[in-house]
Amino acid sequence: MAYDTLISVTDLHEILAAGSDVLILDCDFELGQPDKGRESYRAGHLPGARYAHLDDDLAGPPDGTNGRHPLPARVAFAAWLRAQGLKRGGQVVACDSSGGAWAARAWWLLRWIGHAEVAVLDGGKQAWAAAGLPMETGEAPPVVPGDFTADEPLVPAPLTARQVLANIGTGEAQVLDARDPSRFRGEPNPIDPVAGHIPGARNRFFRDNLAEDGSFRPAEELSQAFRTLLGGKPAVLSCGSGVTACHNALAMAAAGLPQPRLYPGSWSEWIADPAHPVATGDA
Structure with missing residues (x-):
């Protein structure tokens, strides 16, 4: 079963326990303190989760006229996802500690590059911890790159x-x-x-x-x-x-x-x- 909007803590725990291949993106971030999200990730994240930085991974470079977080280039974002181990058709779950404020950006971007199997963890990292489920600390270990490639967008064209x-x-x-x-x-x-x-x-x-x-x-x-x-x-x-x-x-x-x-x-x-x-x- 693929999840394409929200996924509960219970469902995520079950599919992980069943050995399903899931790419978990920890999207913690704080405006004005761009390093705090990565520090939060190192302090505790879902098992196997990889960190997605809003400025560096989920946005392109701002030039003063295109907003603080312009969309990344589709090719660059797809390459970053491959580097995180994403395979074609693989389930992605995005999460954060801010009610989905940052995770929803990852969800939309994945749909923008044609990946339907992406959901946000309902209740976020707090709900995972409240359920007494394990967390990991430190940096993510190296992974074998995946074979993901961008496809036709699953969202309407963005507006100028x-x-x-x-x-x-x-x-x-x-x-x-x-x-x-x-x-x-x-x-x-x-x-x-x-x-x-x-x-x-x-x-x-x-x-x-x-x-x-x-x-x-x-x-x-x-x-x-x-x-x-x-x-x-x-x-x-x-x-x-x-x-x-x-x-x-x-x-x-x-x-x-x-x-x-x-x-x-x-x-x-x-x-x-x-x-x-x-x-x-x-x-």
């Missing part, structure tokens, strides 16, 4: 800033911004040099997808929440740099909703062009 700008005029799609409400409203913060949001966007803070225990809310609850926000329109997902927007994409997939389109550059790319309009407030 120009396309998002055009949508402001037409209103054909609804932009959902995954940042926290204070950043969306435009309150001063240390992350956004220009505060606010894309005109016409609505706020869907990614953490609203989670229950109190850190697991994803039930599918029917997620479906109702997104349908209310979208009002029948297709979704365009944005955030600060195209990362936590993927959490909303994962939640929509888990709820069985139509696939949204991602604006990878998101707010950090949008504000790099002073000609782009900026809105503040709750709407």
